[in-house]
Amino acid sequence: MDRANQRELENITVEQDSHDTEVGSRLPRLRDLIGAVLAVVLVVVAAVVAKMGNATITPLITPSARTFRDFTEGAPLFAQWLPHVGIGTPFAVLIAAAVVLYGPAVSARMSWRPLMFLAWASSFGWVLSLALVDGWHRGFVEKLTAKDEYLYEVPGVTDIPAMLETFTTHIVDGQIGSWTTHVSGHPPGALLVFVWLDRLGLQGGVWASMLCVVVGSSAAAAVAIAVRALAGDALGRRAVPFLVLAPTAIWIGVSGDGLFAGVAAWGISLLALAAARTVSRPWIFAVGAGILLGFTVYLNYGLTLMAIPALAVLIAARNARPLLGALVGALAVAAAFTASGFWWFDGYQLVQVRYWQGIAQYRPFAYWGWANIASAVCAVGLAVPAALHRSFAWTRLRSLSGLSLLVIAAVLAVAAADLSTLSKAETERIWLPFYVWMLAATALLPPRTHRFWLAVQAIAALAINHLLLTNW
Numbered sequence: 001m002d003r004a005n006q007r008e009l010e011n012i013t014v015e016q017d018s019h020d021t022e023v024g025s026r027l028p029r030l031r032d033l034i035g036a037v038l039a040v041v042l043v044v045v046a047a048v049v050a051k052m053g054n055a056t057i058t059p060l061i062t063p064s065a066r067t068f069r070d071f072t073e074g075a076p077l078f079a080q081w082l083p084h085v086g087i088g089t090p091f092a093v094l095i096a097a098a099v100v101l102y103g104p105a106v107s108a109r110m111s112w113r114p115l116m117f118l119a120w121a122s123s124f125g126w127v128l129s130l131a132l133v134d135g136w137h138r139g140f141v142e143k144l145t146a147k148d149e150y151l152y153e154v155p156g157v158t159d160i161p162a163m164l165e166t167f168t169t170h171i172v173d174g175q176i177g178s179w180t181t182h183v184s185g186h187p188p189g190a191l192l193v194f195v196w197l198d199r200l201g202l203q204g205g206v207w208a209s210m211l212c213v214v215v216g217s218s219a220a221a222a223v224a225i226a227v228r229a230l231a232g233d234a235l236g237r238r239a240v241p242f243l244v245l246a247p248t249a250i251w252i253g254v255s256g257d258g259l260f261a262g263v264a265a266w267g268i269s270l271l272a273l274a275a276a277r278t279v280s281r282p283w284i285f286a287v288g289a290g291i292l293l294g295f296t297v298y299l300n301y302g303l304t305l306m307a308i309p310a311l312a313v314l315i316a317a318r319n320a321r322p323l324l325g326a327l328v329g330a331l332a333v334a335a336a337f338t339a340s341g342f343w344w345f346d347g348y349q350l351v352q353v354r355y356w357q358g359i360a361q362y363r364p365f366a367y368w369g370w371a372n373i374a375s376a377v378c379a380v381g382l383a384v385p386a387a388l389h390r391s392f393a394w395t396r397l398r399s400l401s402g403l404s405l406l407v408i409a410a411v412l413a414v415a416a417a418d419l420s421t422l423s424k425a426e427t428e429r430i431w432l433p434f435y436v437w438m439l440a441a442t443a444l445l446p447p448r449t450h451r452f453w454l455a456v457q458a459i460a461a462l463a464i465n466h467l468l469l470t471n472w
Contacts (some may be wrong), residue, residue, distance in 0.1 A: 005247040016246045017234035028403040029446060032386040036456070039377045043076065046374035049367065050075035057367045059425065060359075071352050071359060071425075076374040084137065086131025089466070094315035095126050096245060096458035103241030104450045112228070115240065116221040120360050123220035124242045127213050131253035133465050143472075144212070144332030145205040148181040148195045150256060164188055165341030171350040173357045182256065184354050187347055188337070209254040216258030219436045220244050222265035226272035227440050230316045231404025239443035239449070245454055246439050247381045247461040249306045251429040255472040261432040264306050267292030268437070271310055271326060275317035287323035290329020297330075298337055302423070302430070305413040309437055312409035316402035353424065360424055368424040376414060379428040380435050381460050383442045390444035399455055403440055410437035429472040 004376050050059050060072045073080045099122065107115060131139045145151050157163045167188045170179045178184060183191050194208055220243040228236025252258030271289035274282040275360055293310060296303040337344065377385060388407070390396075396404040413434045417423045423430055445453055464470070
């Protein structure tokens with residue numbers, strides 16, 4: 001089946017979904033509610049179990065009063081209980097109301113390119129306003145300037161080639177001049193981004209945080225573009241309001257992982273455009289996709305799992321030709337880092353040593369193995385578990401639906417990351433590059449229910465951000 005026929009099949013399926021809603025089919029909508037309710041139960045159970053004090057399953061074994069407050073109080077989220085409002089509160093409420101009331105209609109009618117700019121701008125406003133709920137300094141300026149963060153190491157990087165060549169000698173804790181927590185836990189690409197920003201004269205927390213918000217919020221447009229390329233215009237448009245008004249915005253603003261999510265999202269999006277042959281020079285887009293996806297591997301070791309969504313794109317488009325261009329781009333990035341003296345596999349082995357030297361050794365997998373999923377629910381919102389069963393519908397799987405394959409690939413990537421035991425807690429932030437693709441499942445919800453589910457998403461995000469002080 002070629003892409004034209006595939007898009008036609010997607011459109012027929014979308015029309016059938018709308019028809020089922022119009023004629024009053026209640027079973028799919030009941031399943032939507034059941035999925036959301038089960039997700040709520042999971043979050044509640046994870047929060048209750050965290051307070052039980054059982055040495056086997058308590059999120060932080062043998063905690064002191066301080067470590068409990070800092071690492072466990074908000075479990076399954078990395079946060080502390082602190083009801084508060086801030087300068088971002090009225091703006092967040094206004095943006096949420098506007099998207100809930102007008103988002104679906106505007107998305108359905110506006111021309112595509114202006115819609116993508118509006119989606120990016122709206123997502124930017126939503127992310128920034130939620131960050132400012134915690135205040136200008138605490139919520140934005142100082143997020144990336146703490147001792148554990150990237151900016152702490154930037155002044156010490158006076159020679160970039162020397163830094164790359166000796167990077168692995170500073171990963172393990174206890175070594176002379178060992179990197180701070182976040183720098184040691186990632187490949188050098190993450191630190192390099194902020195060093196480059198500094199070299200451009202954009203020093204300090206304001207510029208670093210702004211970069212993360214701008215790039216991270218752009219994921220809304222990137223995912224929508226990929227969905228449209230692989231699953232048709234209707235589903236691409238339906239996804240837009242949910243991609244904008246997602247609880248993931250809480251952790252995109254402000255964290256390095258928000259930046260990683262944006263870079264990875266555009267890598268997959270360019271690959272989708274190349275594979276679907278919706279652009280005039282697909283090979284350029286394929287190489288560009290490879291460069292971005294190759295660089296993500298040097299931003300975060302765990303983003304090697306973006307190979308799963310990339311494979312899903314090629315399967316959905318039934319076109320493996322972009323793979324060559326993507327490999328060329330990715331290998332060029334790898335060659336540049338390797339020639340500079342950083343061998344990725346050495347870094348990956350050493351970062352596992354560093355991981356088990358830290359707080360991870362006190363976090364039991366017996367809890368986080370499933371509580372990670374509860375934190376994922378908090379990040380993606382209830383609309384995603386409500387819609388997931390639709391992505392796994394047999395008719396969509398049998399036809400290799402582009403949207404379903406993207407969503408399932410994201411779910412598989414999360415499952416692999418979880419089972420690795422190298423992501424225990426803080427996954428509301430760490431798994432952002434996968435969550436943005438899971439959000440695409442919401443496009444399959446019946447159109448008549450979109451305002452309801454958008455309101456649920458907005459309320460969840462506002463509640464989390466105003467009741468808890470999140471650490472990222």
